[in-house]
Each structure stands twice: as structure tokens, then as C-alpha cells.
Amino acid sequence: MTEEKRLQSNQSFPPRRKHLSVDEYVQGVINGNRAIIAQAITLVESNLPKHMEMAQNVLKQLIPYTGKSIRIGFTGVPGAGKSTLIESFGMMLCEQNHRVAVLAVDPTSSVSKGSILGDKTRMEQLSRHPDAYVRPSPSSGTLGGVTRKSRETLLICEAAGYDVIIVETVGVGQSEITVRSMVDFFLVIMLTGAGDELQGMKKGVIELADAIFINKADGANQQAALNAKVDYNRLLHFLQPATVGWETKAFTVSALTGEGVPHIWDVIKKYKEVTSRTGVFEKRRKEQMINWVHSMIEDQLKARFYGSPLIKKSISEMEKFLVNGQTSPTLAVQQLFSIYDENGYGNKKSYSLKRGGN
Amino acid sequence: MTEEKRLQSNQSFPPRRKHLSVDEYVQGVINGNRAIIAQAITLVESNLPKHMEMAQNVLKQLIPYTGKSIRIGFTGVPGAGKSTLIESFGMMLCEQNHRVAVLAVDPTSSVSKGSILGDKTRMEQLSRHPDAYVRPSPSSGTLGGVTRKSRETLLICEAAGYDVIIVETVGVGQSEITVRSMVDFFLVIMLTGAGDELQGMKKGVIELADAIFINKADGANQQAALNAKVDYNRLLHFLQPATVGWETKAFTVSALTGEGVPHIWDVIKKYKEVTSRTGVFEKRRKEQMINWVHSMIEDQLKARFYGSPLIKKSISEMEKFLVNGQTSPTLAVQQLFSIYDENGYGNKKSYSLKRGGN
Incomplete structure (x- = not known):
């Protein structure tokens, strides 16, 4: 052989x-x-x-x-125990004969040219399970590129028969909004001591959540977690729900002891049932697909404009003129577009940004 | 004669x-x-x-x-008494020898083709004051157009020597974010019974605020307003401040009795002092101007693309194919761009969106 x-x-x-x-x-x-x-x-x-x-x-x-899975987004501050919780949750689902795929969206990896998830041995137990598939974030390309790749990976996993797709946010930046835009249900993992830890969350993330799970509700930390739950539920009362007709609530969970992990699935099943009945589930999926197309169009329009060598050169000059009060914003835009239209993507000739006539 | x-x-x-x-x-x-x-x-x-x-x-x-005024944004749910409060605040400033301009941003007026502020007799007292200038929202054009016009109107008022510019949000939609993007200080007006009224606020508006003023803190309502203040301050503890180095707080005010109105100006003066010292004030202004240019560029790129007659026609067809699973989002984008590149803005020939080859 x-x-x-x-x-x-x-x-x-x-x-x-x-x-x-x-x-x-x-x-x-x-x-x-x-x-x-x-x-x-x-x-x-x-x-x-x-x-x-x-x-x-x-x-x-x-x-x-595609389209036959439930798509679940997981986010949380670093240290909230996201990976451990996803692994525990995923293992439980596999034992219930679900097929689970875990994907990560890490726009920062496009900058550092290497995903922190490159190490596939995280979620070691889950990634060895025959009914689970754990895939790190694509590790290069533009932010828009990472998003496209993650969405298309999600579609491949669905076509392959995974019926639970978990999309995890990694790193900072726009990843929460990106992940929210590709999932049915968005789960935010928190820690006890709500007020302080929340400072580390990006603005508005709580308002994207369909459920909040306060992790590490075990041992000496249990009472604090229960208090945090009360605090979060009070906060949620102030906010509009992320999904029409669904009340976002806070719960406690422990990835360590496993307590509360089955409840994550109960909440998601209930959510699927309620939103399917009202049509909100299907409506959001359609909107997400159409919004995806429009955001790709916008990304491409911007990439062409800002990728044009003369625009690249003129932009910084324009910003200097603006800050010095030598041009008005609208005039600056007009001049940039005349450079763009004259030269397209090319680099035909040198062109200097005018300070504006008169 | x-x-x-x-x-x-x-x-x-x-x-x-x-x-x-x-x-x-x-x-x-x-x-x-x-x-x-x-x-x-x-x-x-x-x-x-x-x-x-x-x-x-x-x-x-x-x-x-331009640039020598303090730019103050005011927002609040309908019924919060925004106009009355602005009038009371503006009159007080005029009496202190300030010159006050009040502008409104109402993106919805571009849809209804007529601003609800067309009636200039609102803020009757203030608009008759020789040191005040009250201007309704530009009443037609695209959303981007309304924003540009409001910003340029702000610059004109500054050049004319108004040293306090109040920009008021009107209607629903993106106006809070738009106004936040053109002011130094953003004030949100609330009512008592926090939890319930807040439901009517757009997501994330509280997180844009540099101060919250609970209005109608008078008569039988006074205690409820004080309670709401405590509630809001607790909520604010959970959120990141809108401005680096500035703690957003809630206060009570009564446009009716005038109680608390001078405190609005105290808070704003303090804010100006603190943020000027740290450089945050100037930094935000520069960022706002540069961001404005970039958002105008993006608006124009989109207007050209979606304004192209063949794209207009193809978009709805594409959305149908997408929803029916006849094309992938990425393929749909590729096809739209080849239509766009072949035809530009023109309407040279009829072109049908392909379902995508193999």
C-alpha cells in the first residue's frame, strides 16, 4: 500500500x-x-x-x-466561563441525541492575523464527541469577511444536519451585534456582582439578550448570584425586550456543578415555541438574510471607495483641512467624490485635494 | 415710497x-x-x-x-414636556445674556413631507425673544439630507453668535443617535413612574445621556419624581457613561414651577469644565466632524447604488429568490454588483437577475 x-x-x-x-x-x-x-x-x-x-x-x-437548526448566540465578558458553559450545555444536548456545532466569531482575529481560538483543544470533551463539531473563528480577512465566513459556515453545519448551532462571540468590538444578527436566540452570560462586571460589557449588549444567565452560581458564590439575578431582572424591567413578544429574564447557572444547565435548553425551547407561534421566529430569519445581503453590499461599496489609492491619500489630507477649519464637511465629501469619479479604483494620476473654491 | x-x-x-x-x-x-x-x-x-x-x-x-457655542441635545418621550422645558431653560439663559438657538431634527418629516414643527408658534415666548432663534426641522429630503441640513444650520447659528445651541429630537427613528452625534452634551427628559415610561424609549437612549432630568416634579407628583430619580441613578450604575470621565446622573426638574431649571445649566457648565480639562470635549468635536464626513460618504455610496434603476428593480427579485432558497446571499450580492458595474446609474438595457449558475 x-x-x-x-x-x-x-x-x-x-x-x-x-x-x-x-x-x-x-x-x-x-x-x-x-x-x-x-x-x-x-x-x-x-x-x-x-x-x-x-x-x-x-x-x-x-x-x-439549511434553516432547520436552532441558532443560539452566546456572549459574555472574559472570565464569565463561557467556554465551560457552552461545553457543559453542548454535552448535555449530545446526550439527548442532538447534533451540536459550535462556531466562533472573532473580528479581532482579522487584525492580529491569528485567532486566539486557533487552539482547537478548548472544549476538549465536546470537540471529541461524535455528534459535536467545534470550529474556531476564521483567522484572517476583513471584519466583513469574518462575518461572511461565519454565516456561511453556519449554513454548512446546518446542511450537515447539526440541529443546534451555537455561535460564540470572541474578543471585543462589533462581535455581539454581528452574532445577534445571525442567531435566533441570544444569550448573555454574566457574573455575580452585577454592577461592577457590567462595566466591562459593551453598551447595549444587555438589550440584545433573550436571556441572561448568571454563571458560577455555586458554593460560597450562590447567594451573590441569586442577588445578581434580582438586580438584573430589575434592570431588564427598564429595557425593551430584544424580541417582540418575549420577556427577557435573568437566571442563575453553574457550569461547574451543572445546576441550571438543563434550564438553558428549557428557556430556548419555550422561546422557539412562543416565537414560532407568533411568526416572529420566521420573520426574523428572513429579515436577517435580507439584512445580511444589504450589509455585504454596504461593505463592498465602502471597500471600493476607501480602497481607491487616491481616496486613501486624500482622506487624511481632508481630515486635516476639516480640523483646521479650511473646508466644510459637505465640501470635503463633494471633493472626495469628484476624485473618486474621475479616477475610479485606479491610480491614473496624482491629484491633490483642493481647499475648496471661492 | x-x-x-x-x-x-x-x-x-x-x-x-x-x-x-x-x-x-x-x-x-x-x-x-x-x-x-x-x-x-x-x-x-x-x-x-x-x-x-x-x-x-x-x-x-x-x-x-463656528465652534464657539455649547451644543446641547434634548430628547424625551412624547408627553415628557420637552418643548415647555426647553422654552423655560432658554428664557432663563436669555435673561443671563446668552444667545440661544433651538433647532429640531425630525427624520420622520422627510416621510410625511411636512414637519409637525411647521407651526412656529410653539415656544411662543422664546421665539419672540430678541436673543433667541427657534427654527423648525427641515421638512423634506432624505434622512441623510435632514441630518446634513440640521448640522449646517447649527454652524450658521454659531457663526451668527448664538452661544447656546439646543438641538431637539422630534419623532421616532434614528433621531436620538443623530442628535447625539452633533452635540457636546445630551440630555434625556423623563417622567415619573420610570419603568413604564421607559418602555416607550428607544433602546440605548439612556446610554447616550450625559444627564437625565425627570420632569413634572411638582405638586402631587413630586415624591414620585424623587423616587424615579433614585431608580434611574440605580439603573445608571449598571451602564457605561456616555462620555469618558463624566458620571451621568439623574435629577428632578419642573418646567411648570421652574424649580430645577437653573440646575440644568449648572450641570452643563460643570460638564464643559470637566471635559474641557481632560480634552474629551475637543476630541469629541473633532471626531464628530470626521464621522459626519464618513457618514455622508456612506449615504452617498448607498444612494447611488440603490438609486440605480436596474438595482431598484433587481433588489426585490433578489429578495424573493433569497427567501425561497434559490440563491445564496453572497451570490446575490455578486450578481447585484455585476448589474451595477455593467450599468452604472443608467438604465441602458433590461437585465434580469440570474438565479446563479453552477
Whole structure:
């Protein structure tokens, strides 16, 4: 047996074949072949034009198989025990014969050129479970790129038959809003001592939540967690609910003892039932898909404009003129657009930003 | 004396001359000539290309005279008594020899084609005061257009020597965020019975506030207002402050009795002092100006794209395909951009959105 043949016959470590056809990708994903799922996600994450085109052809055929999962977003401040809680929750679901995929969205990884989740051994137990699939955040590209890749990965996991998709926020920045925009249910993990820890949360995150779970409600911390629950419920009373017809509430949970973990699933099932009955569930999904398209359009329009070499050069000059009171904002915009329209994406000639006529 | 001459000599009712020169506008505004200020604002609000060009030439010359006021945003749910409070506050400032301009931002008026503020007799007392200028929201144009007009009106009022500019939100929608983005200090007016009234507030508005004033703290309502103040201060403890280095607090006020109205000005003066010392005040102003330019750029990019007749036509078709699972979001975007690039703004030929090849 040649080395190649030996590798091909080894089911647990299939070789990374470079030349799967579109149909092979599609069939492999639909059949739940883990190796091909991983390859399809890698294809979707690739920035090579050839791969991007193929990825879209694969996705187009997978679309009819998508949409059948519940999509759950998890966020929380660092130290809230998010990974441990997701692992505990995911293991419980696998034991109940669910198939669970865990994805991460980490826009900061596009800056640092390497995801902090590169280490796949986090959620060690869950990632070894045959019914679970744990995938780190795509580790390069623009913020818009990371979002697209995460959304398309979610679709691949759905087509592969995972019926619970957990999308986790990682890092700081816009990831909470991004994740909220791709999930059905958004869960915020908190700690005791509400007031202080909340300072570390981004503004408005609580208002995105369909449920708040106060973690580490165990041992000496239990009473404090119960107090925090009361505090959060009082706070929630002030805020509009994230989802029409659903009252966001706070609960306690312990990833350590497992107490309260089954209740997460109870809340989500109840949520699915209530929002499906009112049509809010389907309505949000449709809106999310259409909003996704519009946000990709806007990203692309901006990328073209700001990516134009002459605009890049003129922008900083314009900002200087503005701050010095040498131009008005509207005039500055007019001048930038005349540079853009004259030159397009190209770098045809040198062009200096005027201080404005008169 | 001809009718024309008679009108021209009448200082209180000057004629609306149609052909002021750029210099006449600039000098008139700088000299604080109310009639010319009104005409300059009308010029800025015009959608005629000829006027828009002239307006920019006027503004460019006024820019060096701007920036010397304190810009204060006022928001509050309908019924909170915003207008009455602004009038009472403005009258007090005028008595202290300040010059006060009150502007309104009402993006909804661009839909209804007529501002609810068209009736200028609101704030009757203040608008008759020689040191005050009350201007309704520009009543037509796109949302981006209303924002630009309000910002440019603010600059004109500053150049005219108004040293306190009050920008009021009107209607629903994005106006709170828009107003926050153009003011130094943002004040939210609330009522007693915190929890319930807050339900009517848009998400996140409290988090934009530099101060909360609970209005109608008078008569039988006084104790309830004091209780609401305690509630709001507890809520504020949970939230990040809107301005770095400034603690947002809740206070009570009565527009009716005037009690607490001077305290609004005390809080704002303190705020100006603290944030000027730390540099936060100037830093925010510069950021606001630069952000304004970028949001105008984005608005224009979107207006061009979505304004293209073929895109308009294709968008609804694309949304149908998406919802039916006949295309992937990324493919849909690719197709829309190839339509856009082939056709630009024009309407050269009929083009049908493909369902995406294989």
C-alpha cells in the first residue's frame, strides 16, 4: 500500500484532498462526513478567487438543506466561563441525541492575523464527541469577511444536519451585534456582582439578550448570584425586550456543578415555541438574510471607495483641512467624490485635494 | 415710497430677497441679521443644485466663525414636556445674556413631507425673544439630507453668535443617535413612574445621556419624581457613561414651577469644565466632524447604488429568490454588483437577475 492509499483508507485522518468537485463537497456535507465538512468550511474561508467561486456553487446547492437548526448566540465578558458553559450545555444536548456545532466569531482575529481560538483543544470533551463539531473563528480577512465566513459556515453545519448551532462571540468590538444578527436566540452570560462586571460589557449588549444567565452560581458564590439575578431582572424591567413578544429574564447557572444547565435548553425551547407561534421566529430569519445581503453590499461599496489609492491619500489630507477649519464637511465629501469619479479604483494620476473654491 | 422700498426699509419684516450674494449672506450671518440668518438656513435647506453650491460657498466662509457655542441635545418621550422645558431653560439663559438657538431634527418629516414643527408658534415666548432663534426641522429630503441640513444650520447659528445651541429630537427613528452625534452634551427628559415610561424609549437612549432630568416634579407628583430619580441613578450604575470621565446622573426638574431649571445649566457648565480639562470635549468635536464626513460618504455610496434603476428593480427579485432558497446571499450580492458595474446609474438595457449558475 502506498503512503497515499494508506492515508486515503484511514477514516479518522482523511487526507486533505485538494480537488474535490462541487458535487463531492455537496454530497459529503449532506452525508455529514466530518472531513468533508471541514474541507467545505476551509473552502468558504479561503480568500482565493477560485475557491470563493467554487464555495458559492457549493453553498447554492446546500441552501435548500439549511434553516432547520436552532441558532443560539452566546456572549459574555472574559472570565464569565463561557467556554465551560457552552461545553457543559453542548454535552448535555449530545446526550439527548442532538447534533451540536459550535462556531466562533472573532473580528479581532482579522487584525492580529491569528485567532486566539486557533487552539482547537478548548472544549476538549465536546470537540471529541461524535455528534459535536467545534470550529474556531476564521483567522484572517476583513471584519466583513469574518462575518461572511461565519454565516456561511453556519449554513454548512446546518446542511450537515447539526440541529443546534451555537455561535460564540470572541474578543471585543462589533462581535455581539454581528452574532445577534445571525442567531435566533441570544444569550448573555454574566457574573455575580452585577454592577461592577457590567462595566466591562459593551453598551447595549444587555438589550440584545433573550436571556441572561448568571454563571458560577455555586458554593460560597450562590447567594451573590441569586442577588445578581434580582438586580438584573430589575434592570431588564427598564429595557425593551430584544424580541417582540418575549420577556427577557435573568437566571442563575453553574457550569461547574451543572445546576441550571438543563434550564438553558428549557428557556430556548419555550422561546422557539412562543416565537414560532407568533411568526416572529420566521420573520426574523428572513429579515436577517435580507439584512445580511444589504450589509455585504454596504461593505463592498465602502471597500471600493476607501480602497481607491487616491481616496486613501486624500482622506487624511481632508481630515486635516476639516480640523483646521479650511473646508466644510459637505465640501470635503463633494471633493472626495469628484476624485473618486474621475479616477475610479485606479491610480491614473496624482491629484491633490483642493481647499475648496471661492 | 414704492412698496418694495417700503418693505426694504422695514427692519422687522425684511423682504425675502432672492439674489443675495455669497458675501451678503456671510456678512449678514456674522452680523447676526435675523432675516439673513433665516435666508441662509433656507439656502442650506434647499435641494436645488444651484442653491446647494452657493450654500457650500457661504458655509466655507462661515466655518472659521463656528465652534464657539455649547451644543446641547434634548430628547424625551412624547408627553415628557420637552418643548415647555426647553422654552423655560432658554428664557432663563436669555435673561443671563446668552444667545440661544433651538433647532429640531425630525427624520420622520422627510416621510410625511411636512414637519409637525411647521407651526412656529410653539415656544411662543422664546421665539419672540430678541436673543433667541427657534427654527423648525427641515421638512423634506432624505434622512441623510435632514441630518446634513440640521448640522449646517447649527454652524450658521454659531457663526451668527448664538452661544447656546439646543438641538431637539422630534419623532421616532434614528433621531436620538443623530442628535447625539452633533452635540457636546445630551440630555434625556423623563417622567415619573420610570419603568413604564421607559418602555416607550428607544433602546440605548439612556446610554447616550450625559444627564437625565425627570420632569413634572411638582405638586402631587413630586415624591414620585424623587423616587424615579433614585431608580434611574440605580439603573445608571449598571451602564457605561456616555462620555469618558463624566458620571451621568439623574435629577428632578419642573418646567411648570421652574424649580430645577437653573440646575440644568449648572450641570452643563460643570460638564464643559470637566471635559474641557481632560480634552474629551475637543476630541469629541473633532471626531464628530470626521464621522459626519464618513457618514455622508456612506449615504452617498448607498444612494447611488440603490438609486440605480436596474438595482431598484433587481433588489426585490433578489429578495424573493433569497427567501425561497434559490440563491445564496453572497451570490446575490455578486450578481447585484455585476448589474451595477455593467450599468452604472443608467438604465441602458433590461437585465434580469440570474438565479446563479453552477
